[in-house]
Amino acid sequence: MSNYKIDDIQLTEMFKALGNPHRLMIFKRLSSCCQPGTQCDLEQAMAFSVGELGEGLDIASSTLSHHLKELHRSGLIEMERQGKRVVCWIAPETLNSLSNFFNADINS
Amino acid sequence: MSNYKIDDIQLTEMFKALGNPHRLMIFKRLSSCCQPGTQCDLEQAMAFSVGELGEGLDIASSTLSHHLKELHRSGLIEMERQGKRVVCWIAPETLNSLSNFFNADINS
DNA sequence: TTTATAGTTCGACATGTTTCGAACTATAGA
DNA sequence: TCTATAGTTCGAAACATGTCGAACTATAAA
Numbered sequence: 656m657s658n659y660k661i662d663d664i665q666l667t668e669m670f671k672a673l674g675n676p677h678r679l680m681i682f683k684r685l686s687s688c689c690q691p692g693t694q695c696d697l698e699q700a701m702a703f704s705v706g707e708l709g710e711g712l713d714i715a716s717s718t719l720s721h722h723l724k725e726l727h728r729s730g731l732i733e734m735e736r737q738g739k740r741v742v743c744w745i746a747p748e749t750l751n752s753l754s755n756f757f758n759a760d761i762n763s
Numbered sequence: 764m765s766n767y768k769i770d771d772i773q774l775t776e777m778f779k780a781l782g783n784p785h786r787l788m789i790f791k792r793l794s795s796c797c798q799p800g801t802q803c804d805l806e807q808a809m810a811f812s813v814g815e816l817g818e819g820l821d822i823a824s825s826t827l828s829h830h831l832k833e834l835h836r837s838g839l840i841e842m843e844r845q846g847k848r849v850v851c852w853i854a855p856e857t858l859n860s861l862s863n864f865f866n867a868d869i870n871s
Numbered sequence: 872t873t874t875a876t877a878g879t880t881c882g883a884c885a886t887g888t889t890t891c892g893a894a895c896t897a898t899a900g901a
Numbered sequence: 902t903c904t905a906t907a908g909t910t911c912g913a914a915a916c917a918t919g920t921c922g923a924a925c926t927a928t929a930a931a
Contacts, residue, residue, distance in 0.1 A: 666787060675779070675918090719878090720880085736928085738927095757862035758862040823890070830889090
């Protein structure tokens with residue numbers, strides 16, 4: 656089921672976060688653990704490190720860090736230090752909530 | 764079914780368009796004709812005029828016009844002059860495509 | 872304790888975005 | 902044809918964002 660409703664301010668922040676090509680790439684990379692039609696409920700199972708997320712993006716690490724901070728602030732991703740690295744994963748319920756926004760009860 | 768895949772550039776533009784509080788409000792207003800769990804297949808049946816979309820937003824008409832242009836350029840909405848007014852409606856397939864993006868096959 | 876690896880924070884700069892009001896275009900009706 | 906209504910375009914100002922390199926912090930390993 657999961658009908659948790661995100662408020663408009665947070666929704667705007669999430670879309671703003673995804674409205675940048677680099678951040679969209681990062682988000683897609685993080686989403687790649689989720690099988691079609693299902694929710695990624697393993698959460699951290701397929702988490703990526705900051706360095707892995709930046710591969711192929713051709714941006715400075717400081718810029719990458721900034722983008723990840725934006726994704727985190729918007730509520731789209733979670734971050735946690737694990738030893739030398741910081742790992743990231745899609746915030747649970749995020750995919751469902753956003754899918755629902757376009758799917759159904761948008762009616763304010 | 765409808766598995767039309769939007770490319771990353773257009774996707775970024777759509778999210779950028781929705782990443783503004785005024786434009787998100789407009790988009791939600793336009794989506795309000797769609798019933799929960801269904802696609803709005805009447806298309807223009809519940810189209811709104813530019814003026815109607817700006818009601819309660821408390822922005823200048825030039826600003827409203829700019830926001831609608833952004834929503835249109837991103838591919839989220841359609842616009843058409845009907846007499847004295849210009850009417851807007853959600854671009855068909857948009858809601859499905861975006862819902863699918865979060866629902867399933869994000870895998871680039 | 873020193874060194875290497877992994878990220879973050881900071882300041883600066885260039886570029887985009889939001890917003891307005893004024894001036895404009897398009898249509899319909901008197 | 903003149904006027905009112907509905908939107909758009911333009912230029913300017915204020916503000917936000919994306920980017921970098923340099924300097925920093927945190928952890929692990931030699």
